[in-house]
Amino acid sequence: MFSESAQTAIAGHASGGFVPPTAPTLRSLFGRQPIEKFEAGTAILWEGDDASHIFEVTEGVLRVFRILGDGRRVITGFLYPGDILGVSLKDRYLYSVEAVTHAQVRRFGRNRFQEEISRSPELRPQLFSRLCDEMAAAQDQMVLLARKNAEERVCSFLLLMARRVKADQQTTPVIEIAMTRLDMADYLGLTIETVSRTMTKLASRGVIAPSGRHGLKILKFAKLVALAGDGDEEDKTDSNYARRAVWPN
Amino acid sequence: MFSESAQTAIAGHASGGFVPPTAPTLRSLFGRQPIEKFEAGTAILWEGDDASHIFEVTEGVLRVFRILGDGRRVITGFLYPGDILGVSLKDRYLYSVEAVTHAQVRRFGRNRFQEEISRSPELRPQLFSRLCDEMAAAQDQMVLLARKNAEERVCSFLLLMARRVKADQQTTPVIEIAMTRLDMADYLGLTIETVSRTMTKLASRGVIAPSGRHGLKILKFAKLVALAGDGDEEDKTDSNYARRAVWPN
DNA sequence: CGGAGTTTTGACTGGAATCAACTGCGGTGG
DNA sequence: CCACCGCAGTTGATTCCAGTCAAAACTCCG
Structure with missing residues (x-):
């Protein structure tokens, strides 16, 4: 949470x-x-x-x-x-x-x-x-979980990870994934095999590149966003969406 | 508070x-x-x-x-x-x-x-x-959405509906489902066909009985609970329906 | 009565799960 | 030092559940 x-x-x-x-x-x-x-x-x-x-x-x-x-x-x-x-x-x-x-x-x-x-x-x-x-x-x-396929789920997850890093420091293309494949699978409603296959496919298409045990680089960010499937949504990353109303003063 | x-x-x-x-x-x-x-x-x-x-x-x-x-x-x-x-x-x-x-x-x-x-x-x-x-x-x-199969999803949904009615008035076995199959499907992450087939199967097994257009009776409540798949969870309903049978008299 | 929308039913397909084997890495101890 | 083990991850072959496509049946209303 x-x-x-x-x-x-x-x-x-x-x-x-x-x-x-x-x-x-x-x-x-x-x-x-x-x-x-x-x-x-x-x-x-x-x-x-x-x-x-x-x-x-x-x-x-x-x-x-x-x-x-x-x-x-x-x-x-x-x-x-x-x-x-x-x-x-x-x-x-x-x-x-x-x-x-x-x-x-x-x-x-x-x-x-x-x-x-x-x-x-x-x-x-x-x-x-x-x-x-x-x-x-x-x-x-x-x-x-309700409507995305395996690839969209994995891409969405990677973007979430990327967003975390981006928030802390600008322009860091190397993302640390602390959790195991099993954790990812149980978060995404998939199996470890499917997560693994999907990551491999993304790597072979040059969208991402594994970097050591728990790290990876995002080579084609825009592609990753497109593959994540949140069609009509504008970027939730910065200002537009994150803008918050001030609650009680 | x-x-x-x-x-x-x-x-x-x-x-x-x-x-x-x-x-x-x-x-x-x-x-x-x-x-x-x-x-x-x-x-x-x-x-x-x-x-x-x-x-x-x-x-x-x-x-x-x-x-x-x-x-x-x-x-x-x-x-x-x-x-x-x-x-x-x-x-x-x-x-x-x-x-x-x-x-x-x-x-x-x-x-x-x-x-x-x-x-x-x-x-x-x-x-x-x-x-x-x-x-x-x-x-x-x-x-x-992450881990339940079609039958478990539908049963969980029906229990949710049943719980709403139960809260309002005691002992009402006839449940009104206001929404269409499409709504149910889009809520449960399924298709209308799968929802329909699953409901039909539940009816043919005598777990539920359709009652008019948007109503249905739950004939085997305990069975429905078991099929909903929330294994180790205690009954979130207030009654001890499923439990009574197990107790020595 | 008719027509549109909803639901059911059937035949077939496909994507992810399952089952199984293999790889690669890190630690451990002989 | 390296042989061995264990675990995480990858890859492959096969299965199966739910999706897709298609058509029939039922309902609700005008």
């Missing part, structure tokens, strides 16, 4: 030092909590656990997923530094979260978090903003 | 006229706005429109959808009386909404809505609650 674009504007830790004490941010809220570390592959929380804490990711990548009775896994999103995790009104988590890479999080008691949020007119719109971004990402994902 | 799935409690339109002024609800907030009517098949708003208003559905059923460049349609959800529509922080709607049946809505200026929300400590958690429920529904849908 919260995997979508624009929260870097709010939470990105590249944003530098200027944060006046009169303008608390979600990030600063977690700032004092001790850091907890998780090895790759270990669980931060399980579906069904008592939803007693809210987390902020400070380092690494996490996967949010659910498992069907017979073992089928669905990854509903990935979490990156700055993302918030565990916000809900149910008293149990309705998904599990594991570390994809070595990862660090800060933890906040749920009640305390709610208190802070409900009393701070600065924090509230920030949280609200996150929820809306998350919802938008979920809708994109539903479109992908 | 953040009371449990208060949707029907807040929004149920059976609640009649009495709303004490000391306990504002989202419903009462919209109460004074004029009612707008829409014929079946007409649009309430389009993706890309200026997101100038928030709506409350007061009657009928709406579909929320997006269209890919080449015409593929994805319905991301249906809206019923009491549901709120158009809440986001983007300045353009990112989905279209049409009336499935004859429908009525009330409209609220976005800025005014934001004001009301941000100044009312009663309204805020209600809105928050809606967003969380919506998010939970979206995740269920991602699971359905």
Whole structure:
């Protein structure tokens, strides 16, 4: 969850030092909590656990997923530094979260978090903003899963990865894919074989070029966009779409 | 703050006229706005429109959808009386909404809505609650679209419909399906033919029985639950229907 | 009664899943 | 040092579920 674009504007830790004490941010809220570390592959929380804490990711990548009775896994999103995790009104988590890479999080008691949020007119719109971004990402994902074919899914995913990097620093053609093929497959509703075949095909067509174990370069960005299939959509990347209305002041 | 799935409690339109002024609800907030009517098949708003208003559905059923460049349609959800529509922080709607049946809505200026929300400590958690429920529904849908087969999708959908009716009145085995096969297909990521075939098969197995044009009876509820595929999930319905048989007397 | 739209049914196709074998890399220990 | 193992990823052969194309049947309304 919260995997979508624009929260870097709010939470990105590249944003530098200027944060006046009169303008608390979600990030600063977690700032004092001790850091907890998780090895790759270990669980931060399980579906069904008592939803007693809210987390902020400070380092690494996490996967949010659910498992069907017979073992089928669905990854509903990935979490990156700055993302918030565990916000809900149910008293149990309705998904599990594991570390994809070595990862660090800060933890906040749920009640305390709610208190802070409900009393701070600065924090509230920030949280609200996150929820809306998350919802938008979920809708994109539903479109992908409902109607896109394997190639479109993989291309959409690669663009999502590219967007993350682009947001942090300009013009980086080398993208790090932290997750395994299995993670990608379970996120895209495909099998590892299909993901692999599709990537191979994209590489052989010169659209992308693998670069080491978990890296790849995008050689034909425009082609990738076309192949992602979001036909009439204008670029969600910059200004036009990301422009946000100011919520409550 | 953040009371449990208060949707029907807040929004149920059976609640009649009495709303004490000391306990504002989202419903009462919209109460004074004029009612707008829409014929079946007409649009309430389009993706890309200026997101100038928030709506409350007061009657009928709406579909929320997006269209890919080449015409593929994805319905991301249906809206019923009491549901709120158009809440986001983007300045353009990112989905279209049409009336499935004859429908009525009330409209609220976005800025005014934001004001009301941000100044009312009663309204805020209600809105928050809606967003969380919506998010939970979206995740269920991602699971359905990513990993469930045609039969499981259709059964999950029928259960969703059944749950709506159950919430309103007890023990109603006849369910009204307001939408067409095409709507169902576009919601479930299938084709009309596959939906039709699957329903026919369920009927021939005695799990369901069609009842008129848009109605059907669920004859074997437990079977339907099993076929929906949400393996280890406990019953999200309040009853312990499936569980009773297992208990020693 | 007729005609358009919706749904069902049937025959066939195709894209992704499945099953299976192989490659390549990284770590480990003899 | 390198032989061995284990895991992630790739590649190939085959299967199967849902999509596609086509036509018939049913409904709703004027």
